Amino acid sequence: MCPHANGDSLPVEQQDMVPVNGLSSRPSPAKTNGINGTNGVNGHSSRSRSEAPKNPYAPRYADFLSNVSNFNIIESTLREGEQFANAFFDRETKIKIAKALDAFGVEYIELTSPAASEQSRADCEAICKLGLKSKILTHIRCHMDDARIAVETGVDGVDVVIGTSSFLREFSHGKDMAYITKTAIEVIEYVKSKGIEVRFSSEDSFRSDLVDLLSIYQTVDKIGVNRVGVADTVGCANPRQVYDLVRTLRGVVSCDIEIHLHNDTGMAIANAYTALEAGATHIDTSVLGIGERVGITPLGGLVACLYAANPEYVKSKYNLSMLREIENLVASAVEVNVPFNNPITGYCAFTHKAGIHAKAILNNPSTYEILKPEDFGLTRYVSIGHRLTGWNAVKSRVEQLQLELTDEQIKDATAKIKELADVRPQSMEDVDTVLRVYHTGIKSGELVVGESKIFDKLLSRHRESSASPMGRTPQPVDAVA
Numbered sequence: 226m227c228p229h230a231n232g233d234s235l236p237v238e239q240q241d242m243v244p245v246n247g248l249s250s251r252p253s254p255a256k257t258n259g260i261n262g263t264n265g266v267n268g269h270s271s272r273s274r275s276e277a278p279k280n281p282y283a284p285r286y287a288d289f290l291s292n293v294s295n296f297n298i299i300e301s302t303l304r305e306g307e308q309f310a311n312a313f314f315d316r317e318t319k320i321k322i323a324k325a326l327d328a329f330g331v332e333y334i335e336l337t338s339p340a341a342s343e344q345s346r347a348d349c350e351a352i353c354k355l356g357l358k359s360k361i362l363t364h365i366r367c368h369m370d371d372a373r374i375a376v377e378t379g380v381d382g383v384d385v386v387i388g389t390s391s392f393l394r395e396f397s398h399g400k401d402m403a404y405i406t407k408t409a410i411e412v413i414e415y416v417k418s419k420g421i422e423v424r425f426s427s428e429d430s431f432r433s434d435l436v437d438l439l440s441i442y443q444t445v446d447k448i449g450v451n452r453v454g455v456a457d458t459v460g461c462a463n464p465r466q467v468y469d470l471v472r473t474l475r476g477v478v479s480c481d482i483e484i485h486l487h488n489d490t491g492m493a494i495a496n497a498y499t500a501l502e503a504g505a506t507h508i509d510t511s512v513l514g515i516g517e518r519v520g521i522t523p524l525g526g527l528v529a530c531l532y533a534a535n536p537e538y539v540k541s542k543y544n545l546s547m548l549r550e551i552e553n554l555v556a557s558a559v560e561v562n563v564p565f566n567n568p569i570t571g572y573c574a575f576t577h578k579a580g581i582h583a584k585a586i587l588n589n590p591s592t593y594e595i596l597k598p599e600d601f602g603l604t605r606y607v608s609i610g611h612r613l614t615g616w617n618a619v620k621s622r623v624e625q626l627q628l629e630l631t632d633e634q635i636k637d638a639t640a641k642i643k644e645l646a647d648v649r650p651q652s653m654e655d656v657d658t659v660l661r662v663y664h665t666g667i668k669s670g671e672l673v674v675g676e677s678k679i680f681d682k683l684l685s686r687h688r689e690s691s692a693s694p695m696g697r698t699p700q701p702v703d704a705v706a
């Protein structure tokens with residue numbers, strides 16, 4: 226497995242961070258110093274939070290079509306995600322993922338077609354028997370052979386798909402719109418006759434003819450399909466195109482509208498949000514976005530985006546503190562790292578570094594955070610031991626260490642930390658040493674503000690006296706700063 230796939234280990238250069246909200250679900254460098262969870266600064270935050278202005282990202286009342294606060298997730302890690310180049314899920318792994326997604330609270334879990342292989346069929350049956358709260362769907366071609374196999378598995382619904390773009394009509398299945406429509410009607414009526422949900426989707430919708438699309442959607446809507454699906458199969462759509470198509474479709478069908486968005490141009494989350502604004506009701510996701518090529522709308526990123534719009538709604542629907550566990554589970558199963566900049570769970574997602582940010586964050590986390598880490602069972606960090614630090618961040622550490630220093634003295638100590646950090650990043654332990662030595666020097670009267678040379682002397686005396694009898698690892702002379 227990749228070294229950071231479980232998100233627990235931190236690169237050395239991050240080892241100068243201090244948690245500032247007292248939560249400690251992520252092992253932090255500060256923990257190894259025995260001070261993790263000390264909290265001299267979060268008193269500001271809870272008070273200021275309640276005084277924060279109204280959420281400017283909340284959906285506008287005028288958006289009567291918007292489902293930003295009324296949507297369902299169709300979680301397709303076990304279908305689209307299995308199409309990720311690295312994916313191989315054995316039954317045990319599929320069950321673990323399905324159970325985790327169910328506990329998280331996704332409304333639907335979509336599984337690979339049972340027509341794909343005997344194991345896929347048997348796994349589908351096994352997952353249907355788990356008795357999960359999430360509805361179980363499987364995903365098939367628009368073909369009676371696939372439909373017959375699918376309805377026997379015990380699924381709650383079948384997602385039917387067929388390409389409607391000229392590319393796919395010519396180079397994939399070779400069928401014209403008349404044939405597609407006729408087969409779609411046959412398959413939908415058959416699945417419906419089994420008393421389970423059925424969805425019809427046009428693959429490659431954004432490169433399909435609009436009249437063809439609306440016409441087939443209207444036809445399937447009339448015969449009682451539960452949902453129609455719009456798919457940006459190649460990830461070519463931009464938010465305006467998504468809005469326009471979904472908005473138009475909303476005026477044409479009365480059934481639910483699902484959207485499936487590939488991320489080839491990095492638009493998948495924005496497009497999903499826009500689709501909801503235009504009236505889509507169901508969004509396809511996969512954990513970490515895994516799927517064909519670079520995959521689809523990631524579950525975590527979508528949750529981050531929708532939480533920003535309506536935190537209370539998203540919190541009430543999903544068990545958000547499970548997100549990290551689910552991502553780690555899937556990352557490990559497909560042998561990838563959780564990206565460092567992943568929304569919510571990336572290892573620096575809640576780490577604040579620059580002095581200007583640190584000061585404001587310590588006063589009120591809303592200044593530079595749109596997501597509250599504690600709502601995801603995570604911890605906020607302020608990174609201190611670097612050249613971009615400021616005295617306010619250092620002061621928070623001084624308070625945590627319960628050292629008595631004036632602001633002037635803290636500014637003086639900060640100058641020293643910056644000087645040292647100009648040579649190399651300082652770990653939390655390094656910062657603490659500087660602060661403790663500075664404090665001792667001031668209290669003993671050996672040190673006064675601005676006496677940089679004396680401070681250097683105190684620091685090296687401290688280092689010599691705290692070295693073990695065996696001595697520290699010898700440094701080559703030319704490496705000593």
Ligand SMILES: CC(=O)SCCNC(=O)CCNC(=O)[C@H](O)C(C)(C)COP(=O)(O)OP(=O)(O)OC[C@H]1O[C@@H](n2cnc3c(N)ncnc32)[C@H](O)[C@@H]1OP(=O)(O)O
Binds near residue numbers: 342386388397458
């Ligand atoms: C955009 C998407 O992600 S759609 C979902 C993709 N999912 C999958 O492909 C599931 C995994 N797939 C498989 O296991 C296999 O491809 C199977 C079992 C579905 C089909 O396997 P095979 O019969 O060997 O066909 P193969 O994969 O080579 O080609 C696909 C066949 O389905 C046809 N087809 C493709 N899309 C569709 C569709 N949406 N509806 C109906 N038929 C389709 C093609 O014309 C081709 O038919 P052919 O056998 O007459 O040439």
Ligand SMILES: O=C(O)CCC(=O)C(=O)O
Binds near residue numbers: 364455
């Ligand atoms: O069934 C769908 O809506 C989408 C199928 C798919 O994976 C795609 O078109 O990329």
Ligand SMILES: [Zn+2]
Binds near residue numbers: 485487516517521
């Ligand atoms: Zn897809």
